[in-house]
Amino acid sequence: MEENWLKNIWHSTGTGFKLTLAVCTTALLTISVFAYVNIRSHSASLLAEVERHANQLSESVRLSTEYDMLLNHRDRVHESIKRVGNQRSIQRIRVMNKAGMIIYSSDAAEIGRMVDKKGESCYMCHAAGRPLERLEIKDRTRVFRPAPGSSRILGTITPIYNAPSCWTAACHAHPRDRVVLGVLDVTMPLAEVDKDIRRGQLEIAVFALSAILALSLITGFFVKRLVAAPVAELVEATRRIAGGELGHTIPERADDELGLLAKSFNKMTQKLSEARLQLVQSDKLASLGRLAAGVAHEINNPLTGVLTYSSFLLKRTKDRPDLQEDLKVIVHEAIRSREIVKSLLDFARQSVPRKGEADIAAIIVRAETVVGNQFSLKNIKMVKQLDPGLPKVKADAGQLEQVFMNLFVNAADAIGPGGGLITVSSSVLKLPPSAAAQVRKAVCPKRHSLIDAGTPIAGKPSVRLKVKGSGGEGFLHLSAIYGAGGQLCDLPRGAGGPEQFACPDCGLSLNNKNLACPKCGGVTYAFEAPPWGMFEGCAVKGCGWQRWQGADEAGHVEFVELRVSDTGCGIETDNLQKIFEPFYSTKGQKGTGLGLAVIWGIIDNHGGTISVESKVGAGTTFIVRLPVSA
Amino acid sequence: MKKRADILVIDDEPVITRAVQKVCAAEGMSVDMEDGGAAGLSRLEDSSYGLIICDLMMPGVGGEQFLAEAARLGVSTPVIIATGYATLENAVASLAHGAIDFIPKPFTSEELVAAVRRALRCDQLRREAAGGACPAQYHRLGCLSWAKAENEGSVLVGAGDLFIRSIAPLKSLELLRPGDETIQGSACAVAVSEDGDRHPVLCPVSGRIAEVNAAAAANPALLEKEPYSDGWLYRVLPSSLQEELGRLTQ
Numbered sequence: 001m002e003e004n005w006l007k008n009i010w011h012s013t014g015t016g017f018k019l020t021l022a023v024c025t026t027a028l029l030t031i032s033v034f035a036y037v038n039i040r041s042h043s044a045s046l047l048a049e050v051e052r053h054a055n056q057l058s059e060s061v062r063l064s065t066e067y068d069m070l071l072n073h074r075d076r077v078h079e080s081i082k083r084v085g086n087q088r089s090i091q092r093i094r095v096m097n098k099a100g101m102i103i104y105s106s107d108a109a110e111i112g113r114m115v116d117k118k119g120e121s122c123y124m125c126h127a128a129g130r131p132l133e134r135l136e137i138k139d140r141t142r143v144f145r146p147a148p149g150s151s152r153i154l155g156t157i158t159p160i161y162n163a164p165s166c167w168t169a170a171c172h173a174h175p176r177d178r179v180v181l182g183v184l185d186v187t188m189p190l191a192e193v194d195k196d197i198r199r200g201q202l203e204i205a206v207f208a209l210s211a212i213l214a215l216s217l218i219t220g221f222f223v224k225r226l227v228a229a230p231v232a233e234l235v236e237a238t239r240r241i242a243g244g245e246l247g248h249t250i251p252e253r254a255d256d257e258l259g260l261l262a263k264s265f266n267k268m269t270q271k272l273s274e275a276r277l278q279l280v281q282s283d284k285l286a287s288l289g290r291l292a293a294g295v296a297h298e299i300n301n302p303l304t305g306v307l308t309y310s311s312f313l314l315k316r317t318k319d320r321p322d323l324q325e326d327l328k329v330i331v332h333e334a335i336r337s338r339e340i341v342k343s344l345l346d347f348a349r350q351s352v353p354r355k356g357e358a359d360i361a362a363i364i365v366r367a368e369t370v371v372g373n374q375f376s377l378k379n380i381k382m383v384k385q386l387d388p389g390l391p392k393v394k395a396d397a398g399q400l401e402q403v404f405m406n407l408f409v410n411a412a413d414a415i416g417p418g419g420g421l422i423t424v425s426s427s428v429l430k431l432p433p434s435a436a437a438q439v440r441k442a443v444c445p446k447r448h449s450l451i452d453a454g455t456p457i458a459g460k461p462s463v464r465l466k467v468k469g470s471g472g473e474g475f476l477h478l479s480a481i482y483g484a485g486g487q488l489c490d491l492p493r494g495a496g497g498p499e500q501f502a503c504p505d506c507g508l509s510l511n512n513k514n515l516a517c518p519k520c521g522g523v524t525y526a527f528e529a530p531p532w533g534m535f536e537g538c539a540v541k542g543c544g545w546q547r548w549q550g551a552d553e554a555g556h557v558e559f560v561e562l563r564v565s566d567t568g569c570g571i572e573t574d575n576l577q578k579i580f581e582p583f584y585s586t587k588g589q590k591g592t593g594l595g596l597a598v599i600w601g602i603i604d605n606h607g608g609t610i611s612v613e614s615k616v617g618a619g620t621t622f623i624v625r626l627p628v629s630a
Numbered sequence: 631m632k633k634r635a636d637i638l639v640i641d642d643e644p645v646i647t648r649a650v651q652k653v654c655a656a657e658g659m660s661v662d663m664e665d666g667g668a669a670g671l672s673r674l675e676d677s678s679y680g681l682i683i684c685d686l687m688m689p690g691v692g693g694e695q696f697l698a699e700a701a702r703l704g705v706s707t708p709v710i711i712a713t714g715y716a717t718l719e720n721a722v723a724s725l726a727h728g729a730i731d732f733i734p735k736p737f738t739s740e741e742l743v744a745a746v747r748r749a750l751r752c753d754q755l756r757r758e759a760a761g762g763a764c765p766a767q768y769h770r771l772g773c774l775s776w777a778k779a780e781n782e783g784s785v786l787v788g789a790g791d792l793f794i795r796s797i798a799p800l801k802s803l804e805l806l807r808p809g810d811e812t813i814q815g816s817a818c819a820v821a822v823s824e825d826g827d828r829h830p831v832l833c834p835v836s837g838r839i840a841e842v843n844a845a846a847a848a849n850p851a852l853l854e855k856e857p858y859s860d861g862w863l864y865r866v867l868p869s870s871l872q873e874e875l876g877r878l879t880q
Contacts, residue, residue, distance in 0.1 A: 302645065304645070308646075312649070312656065315739060315740070396869070
């Protein structure tokens with residue numbers, strides 16, 4: 001129960017807090033051990049000092065009184081002990097004889113009293129019953145409290161051994177066979193020392209606590225600043241992006257790992273929004289194509305009526321000049337409508353590019369000659385900075401000419417009557433394959449095409465496989481974009497996933513029998529997708545594993561990049577994303593708003609991309625990228 | 631005895647049939663109208679016509695099926711296919727299936743009349759077997775134009791002799807320029823006949839024009855004299871020749 005509660009708290013706290021907690025716990029343990037060891041050694045050394053002092057004092061007292069004892073000058077011995085013992089640092093000095101009677105003492109009241117052999121001062125020698133005759137120096141001291149609650153006292157026992165001078169002395173007080181004649185007992189109060197020790201303990205404890213506190217605060221501060229805050233920003237950014245706010249960026253603070261992460265995160269969102277835009281655009285164009293075809297079909301019949309009748313009337317009323325003018329307008333406008341419908345249909349058809357080896361530089365020169373005469377009238381200069389070694393691209397020269405003509409006319413329109421400059425430059429660059437690889441051809445072993453333009457996914461023709469599940473059969477449509485994972489399956493609900501794949505034309509199996517999905521272990525399909533060999537994948541819902549080894553191995557794709565820049569009025573940022581949309585036009589009556597949408601379609605059909613950069617008042621640059629080996 | 635009229639027009643849109651009727655009637659031709667392929671076919675059982683104008687996309691029996699059925703019934707009347715769904719592939723296919731010509735909607739009365747006259751004349755010439763034989767290895771787009779693959783990979787393109795003779799004599803010829811793109815089934819030249827009618831020449835292949843026959847441009851009569859040799863129009867660098875030749879007749 002309690003464990004769960006702790007676990008919950010642990011899981012719900014932030015990484016920064018956990019990190020700080022870990023650092024602080026480590027510091028607490030280390031500093032506590034250090035403080036404990038330090039306090040112990042401090043106390044021990046203070047006590048040792050007192051002990052040394054006591055031993056030295058005992059020895060001094062013994063030596064200074066020895067002579068008087070031999071001469072049996074008892075009053076002198078007494079006086080010496082009394083004087084020495086009255087010092088503040090000494091509690092008491094006394095000498096006891098073998099029988100335990102106090103003979104001399106700094107406390108005169110004690111003299112003549114018997115000492116209990118079980119008492120603290122006698123215990124060290126008499127503990128074992130038979131008195132010891134020799135006592136090591138370290139064993140001579142004892143620390144005790146005379147009464148519970150009183151301060152500690154250190155005592156030192158110094159045995160007074162029998163010596164020849166003792167038994168030969170004139171007093172004949174001591175027989176020769178005695179080893180120990182008595183003991184000198186010096187006791188010193190430890191109140192001061194204990195006070196020192198307590199003060200030391202307090203100091204070390206305060207130091208340790210401050211150190212831990214300071215460490216926690218500093219660690220916490222830096223963790224919050226360097227880790228928690230940037231991570232929180234990242235989390236917030238992912239939340240926003242998940243919510244569809246793809247334009248959100250994180251401030252890139254430093255060049256450390258989190259800074260790099262922020263940078264790559266921003267780059268990722270940028271790519272994501274670009275990819276989404278392209279997808280949306282593809283989708284829009286595809287549905288618009290269908291719409292345009294439908295509209296053209298519907299509008300053609302009434303338009304035929306208008307055109308036929310009006311041209312017929314025009315012919316029949318040659319003798320009525322008053323009618324002729326009006327009829328001419330009707331015929332002219334009807335023919336104009338026909339041209340608009342035709343351009344719509346051209347757009348809807350997005351005619352498949354008829355690709356050949358195309359020389360981009362030559363195409364640009366040709367496009368320039370077509371529209372160039374209006375440049376000189378408008379005082380527009382055109383500068384071409386074309387790389388002479390530009391590789392040829394596989395492209396439909398006619399379509400590309402249309403692209404550049406359209407871009408040049410747009411640029412000239414943007415520049416306006418004041419005149420300006422159009423710059424065309426070229427370069428070659430290499431880009432990674434990633435989601436750029438598209439299945440454009442897919443065949444079964446009998447060479448039947450699997451491409452289905454009738455069911456596009458994300459605006460691109462899909463790959464169609466016949467599938468059989470436990471509960472029926474149907475068709476599986478796969479996205480043509482390698483790794484995009486988009487698929488549509490019309491197997492009945494609850495029939496389980498597809499188990500058998502086959503060519504819709506000849507029914508030949510497309511099951512990849514030798515391979516279970518490396519991700520989920522499911523059944524996999526395989527078909528040939530020229531020019532990059534076998535395309536393998538798993539159709540299990542939510543798995544989406546795919547492998548197109550040829551595309552992976554093809555690695556980076558070489559692109560020719562062409563930039564068409566003008567010094568025109570520029571485009572507002574809000575409008576930049578709209579300009580490739582069909583029917584978006586700033587030219588009013590002059591344009592249909594299809595030009596850039598058609599260009600977009602052409603470039604997309606060539607496996608390339610087109611993007612735009614613009615600054616209001618400074619000019620606009622269109623960037624066209626075309627794959628060299630498409 | 632079958633009833634006889636000049637033209638049968640079949641379209642599911644009454645505005646079209648009535649417009650065609652009006653325009654053709656003004657040219658002195660009698661016109662019958664039907665609103666579907668099936669009705670048109672049943673009309674053929676008791677009537678005969680000089681020309682049929684048929685829509686391509688209709689509910690029920692469409693233009694292509696009408697062509698097939700008419701051929702099965704042994705009807706030799708020439709058929710002009712009109713289509714509002716102006717996909718060139720459909721137009722090319724209908725020509726291969728026996729249509730004499732193709733007219734894209736919407737059309738003007740002049741374009742319609744020109745197409746009708748041309749078709750009637752062409753059919754007459756065909757019946758007289760007056761057309762010079764088209765040489766082998768020439769691929770034809772109906773009787774309108776031809777393409778001949780050359781050894782260098784280029785394609786020679788010209789107008790069919792029946793087409794030219796049905797509009798002859800030519801007053802002038804409007805041609806494209808080298809470098810221009812052509813698309814199979816779209817107009818690549820306009821031949822203007824003596825009476826001022828403009829007749830589009832539909833291109834049999836797609837590609838880029840490499841060379842224009844200057845001699846033919848200078849002297850359109852060359853097309854009438856030598857339609858299959860010196861009267862060629864363009865040398866084209868084709869973009870997808872094999873696929874497109876498959877849609878032509880030989």
